[in-house]
Amino acid sequence: MNAPDPLTPSEHAYEEDARAAVYRVIAERRDMRHFRPGAVDPAVLRRLLWAAHHAPSVGYMQPWRFVRVTDAALRDGIHALVEEERIATARALGEREEAFMRLKVEGIRECGELLVVALCADRERHVFGRRTLPEMDLVSCACAIQNMWLAARAEGLGMGWVSIFDPDRLAALVGMPDGARPVAVLCIGHVEAFYPAPMLELEGWASRLPEDVLIGENRWPESGT
Template identity: 60%
Template sequence: MREAVAQALAQLGADWADVAAVASITLKSDEVGLLALCAAQGWAPQFYPPEQLAQVAVPNPSETVRRYTGTPSVSEAAALLAAGRPSELLALRLEKHRFKGADGRNATVSVAELPAQVPSPGAHFSAEDRLRLHAVLAARRDVRHFRPGSHIAPEVRARLLQALMLAPSVGLMQPWQFVRVTAPARREALAALVEAERQRTAEALGERAAEFLRLKVEGVRECAELWVAVLAPEDGTVFGRRTLPREMALCSVACAVQNLWLASRAENLGLGWVSMFEPTEVAALLRLAPGALPLGLLCIGPVDAFYDRPMLEQEQWRQRRPLHDFLIEDEPHECA
């Protein structure tokens, strides 16, 4: 058992001191190897009945395990319960590490991550916190140049997903879906759709066509992760959107993307929102549900450098406008 846990921790780059809790099924509450390891490390093991473990959704359920224990998962479910995150599959840092000891006995270890320690929603933030937030806001860029062949660690991906799920939405409708594209052929097909629209856009730009075609407008092939932001099918929410149903749903999805964008920048990852595609073609390629609308291909990943200024500004395509162009204040005589 000790060697199995050691190997699992090594895979994660973790140490024995990082372990906060150990858990298993009640059937193993008298297992000598487990109890000896816990005693040596000063851990107080927790044991869950099979009925409770069976209620936890896991990525690798097993009918064989169910026949012997009464639950389709022991290690994964116990890890999630011990971490206090039974409904968060992304909390699993290591799904199933199987180990066979010299005595011929098998051990399976799963590792879940404890929730991040975040300030209470009612907390007051410091001036330093404020400066850091504004630094991230100012450093955010719509990125098109990624480091080919790079990857995003599962724990970082989990933090990004958590960030987008914290986004506000009108009537708490959360009208978003995100499709993670992992198949190379599907990524290539999306890149082809973007290129077709790029050519159509150039034709529509007239005299600026050649200038436009010199710009790099996407990183679909090079980015580490490719996600598609989707407006989910209508769910009938009325609260807050009776007069603007479509508009409020779109704004809510945009809030989730902005959260993801800022969280990516805080992880020193670039994100580019690509909207050059025919929505019906992307929906068909991804086999989206009727009524679902793809809004953006989100290219995410490590970059060699972030742009000093927005890329379109650097390339002299367009310049930012000043604040006074956007701020309108009521004149005193116009107030009721």
């Protein structure tokens, strides 16, 4: 049997417009830091959480847990934790300290919705797919966040992933049980506009690596790193 023509879509493919929309939302997703005032429609938030909960997970363990932050004092406390770590991170960057301090790395106080995402407790009982790669619980949680990110962009909402915080102190702030571990603070809300390119590229902090140096065939990519 001859191999199928690569230009012919699979019989299971979506229509062309739907496929284009999937690739468009991937290309236009941004890690947003700038938000304008305005609440997120509860129905939209439910759809975003639905998208997160329908992410793939290794061994179907579904390790993600979400805490919706609606208390103003708690929001301020999370902001204080992030600010403390922002300063510590800047100092650890040495010669790039000043450049880092000029970056806006969070929108905790401005966003319409604030969520803390964590790995659940008692993850050790999930062995399927994790016996040699225990970090697959974190990978599964990241898939849930990415689902939510893409859905947010499709809904016209900005979302930013903040990971600058002390995990133990954040866990205590939101009352996580022993063994649970926070991995993200998500800022979600309305924006004036989406960045035309990733913010760190626009700020000159870093640039996207070309695919050729990241992909090898049958062996490690020739870039060697």
